[in-house]
Amino acid sequence: MSQTASTLSEASPSNRLALAALVLGGAAIGGSPIFVRLSEVGPMATAFWRVALALIPIFIVSLLKKNAGPRPQSLADFGMLVLPGVMLALDLAAWHLSLTMTSVANATLLANLAPVFVTLIAVLFFRARTSGVFLLGLLLALAGVVILKGGPAGLGNGDLSGDGAAMIAAFFYACYILAIGRLRSRFDTIRIMLWSTASAAVCIFPIAFFFEGQMQPATLYGWSILFGLAFISHAGGQVAITYALAYLPPAFSSLTLLLQPVVAAILAWALLNEAIGTMQALGAAVVLAGIMVARASRSSA
Numbered sequence: 001m002s003q004t005a006s007t008l009s010e011a012s013p014s015n016r017l018a019l020a021a022l023v024l025g026g027a028a029i030g031g032s033p034i035f036v037r038l039s040e041v042g043p044m045a046t047a048f049w050r051v052a053l054a055l056i057p058i059f060i061v062s063l064l065k066k067n068a069g070p071r072p073q074s075l076a077d078f079g080m081l082v083l084p085g086v087m088l089a090l091d092l093a094a095w096h097l098s099l100t101m102t103s104v105a106n107a108t109l110l111a112n113l114a115p116v117f118v119t120l121i122a123v124l125f126f127r128a129r130t131s132g133v134f135l136l137g138l139l140l141a142l143a144g145v146v147i148l149k150g151g152p153a154g155l156g157n158g159d160l161s162g163d164g165a166a167m168i169a170a171f172f173y174a175c176y177i178l179a180i181g182r183l184r185s186r187f188d189t190i191r192i193m194l195w196s197t198a199s200a201a202v203c204i205f206p207i208a209f210f211f212e213g214q215m216q217p218a219t220l221y222g223w224s225i226l227f228g229l230a231f232i233s234h235a236g237g238q239v240a241i242t243y244a245l246a247y248l249p250p251a252f253s254s255l256t257l258l259l260q261p262v263v264a265a266i267l268a269w270a271l272l273n274e275a276i277g278t279m280q281a282l283g284a285a286v287v288l289a290g291i292m293v294a295r296a297s298r299s300s301a
Helices: 003-009 013-030 032-038 043-064 075-101 104-111 114-125 132-148 152-157 160-183 189-211 220-244 250-256 259-272 278-300
Strands: none
Touching (some): 013 032, 013 220, 013 259, 032 075, 032 220, 032 259, 043 075, 043 220, 075 160, 104 160, 114 160, 160 220, 160 250, 189 220
């Protein structure tokens, strides 16, 4: 039995809590496209405020936390703590940009190819082992996302460069997930989130400032959207995912995050009056089925 399989097969309270945190984290991040769509500033400025404002609750929790775990001891440790933030900055910049260049359906769908990249990178570079049943679950979940977004025909109304930016975002998010997964064996959740979020903000700020200029929203409503994106989607969602990655393998974790487009569709229906038809409901059901198949492959391995 592989190491990743045995990790999930242990029916410990920590694993059950980690799975719950992963699902809640995916749901929280699923609301991010809504916040981005409603933002009063450009995509890069929105990405900057997403991480910059999220530092407020993360920093407060770090001050209140008595046992923050091991501290970084070497330059390599600091570099590893900064690396996820660099990957996240590139992911957010590419994805937020893709939302303005192609259809929301295309951007969301292609950005959710991250589980494919996670699995490929883990197998090719980290010699991770995966089962045929897990791959079946991965393909089933991805098929569900395609159905959710209107089927293959739904990809025909996007811009090629915007679609490419969304795929680049998926690659960098996969790198982010893998980097976080490796760090969680050594460092505490809050320490990782503090370093990665701060480094992401530092990386995104010059891009937003020089390419967009207008950094601040004009109204209180605009600020409320940015705070919601930062506190709910990033501080809430990413902290939950980082916690879960200490107990669950990155490939399975990234697959479970395919819940994001399902949540996004539900929120778009509830908040933006975007109808959920038979195709969307079927796609959501197929995504959930794929995740359950992949989880069953881990528990039975």
